[in-house]
Each structure stands twice: as C-alpha cells, then as structure tokens.
Amino acid sequence: MVSLQENKSSESDINALLAKEGVKSTKHRKAILELLENSDIPLTADEIFLALKENNTSIWLSTVYRTLEMLTEKEVVIKSTLMGEDKARYEIKHDEHKHRFVCVECHKMIPLLDCPLEEFEKKLKTKMDFDVTGHNLEIYGYCHDCKHRAPQK
Ligand SMILES: [Zn+2]
Ligand SMILES: [Zn+2]
Incomplete structure (x- = not known):
C-alpha cells in the first residue's frame, strides 16, 4: 500500500x-x-x-x-x-541513481545507500575499453521481518 x-x-x-x-x-x-x-x-x-x-x-x-x-x-x-x-x-x-533490496516474501523494497558498482565500472573502462553509461542492480532475499517469521529452507 x-x-x-x-x-x-x-x-x-x-x-x-x-x-x-x-x-x-x-x-x-x-x-x-x-x-x-x-x-x-x-x-x-x-x-x-x-x-x-x-x-x-x-x-x-x-x-x-x-x-x-x-x-x-x-x-x-x-x-x-x-x-x-x-x-x-x-x-x-x-541524475544520481539508486539501488534497492527487494524481499521475495513480502515484496518490501528498501533503498540501498551506496552503489557497489562504481569501482567495477572504472575497471570495465580501463581493462575492457567500455564506456559505461549506466547500470541496474537489485538485491533479492528475505528482509529482517520475513527472515525471523518464516522457517528457512
Ligand atoms: Zn519481507
Ligand atoms: Zn549503482
């Protein structure tokens, strides 16, 4: 909601x-x-x-x-x-981009504070000669609440 x-x-x-x-x-x-x-x-x-x-x-x-x-x-x-x-x-x-954590159980989305890909992009540029223009990243899993509520497989 x-x-x-x-x-x-x-x-x-x-x-x-x-x-x-x-x-x-x-x-x-x-x-x-x-x-x-x-x-x-x-x-x-x-x-x-x-x-x-x-x-x-x-x-x-x-x-x-x-x-x-x-x-x-x-x-x-x-x-x-x-x-x-x-x-x-x-x-x-x-202009600035955001990443998020998505819970596969309750579908809650939590914005992540940092971008883990900045260093990786620099490497792509120097090692592979790629001009990176952007990226997309979502992390999936069980959020704090769901992790404690449901028994894990
Ligand atoms: Zn959840
Ligand atoms: Zn990023």
Missing part, C-alpha cells in the same frame, strides 16, 4: 522537470510525478491510480498508463520490472 506523506517536492520542481524534457505540464502529469517524487520506492500504475483516487484526484487507470508511457518515452521517468513481478514500476529519473 502506498502511504501519502506530506509533500516534500514543491510544485516548481515538478514543473521544471517537465519543462526540461519539453513536456507540457498538466494537472494529471503533475499529480503522478508528485506521487513518484514523494515515494521512496518505484510504484506500479495501479498503486498510482489508487493513491490518486484516495487523494480525490479523478483520473482513469488508462490515463495513468498513457501518462506513464509518455513520461517514460520522454525519459522523465524510468520503467522497470522486478523479478517475480509482472507489473512494471515507475520512478522519476534522477
């Missing part, structure tokens, strides 16, 4: 983000981006739809999907699908 925290991002941040990518700012686009901005984890279209409804924003699920596709195309948001999930998740594309 998505909990709506108090708005951390100001409206002007969202407008600036849209303007940078040449996307017209609309009520729905702003509402969706605000949700993503204030969420610690990437959200599915369904979660966004439900959170918006709770927030009394009237929107169709198909509009949420269409808006997310458009924002992905414009590279305002990043779309990714986690292992074991059939629904894509969306997050705002920031």
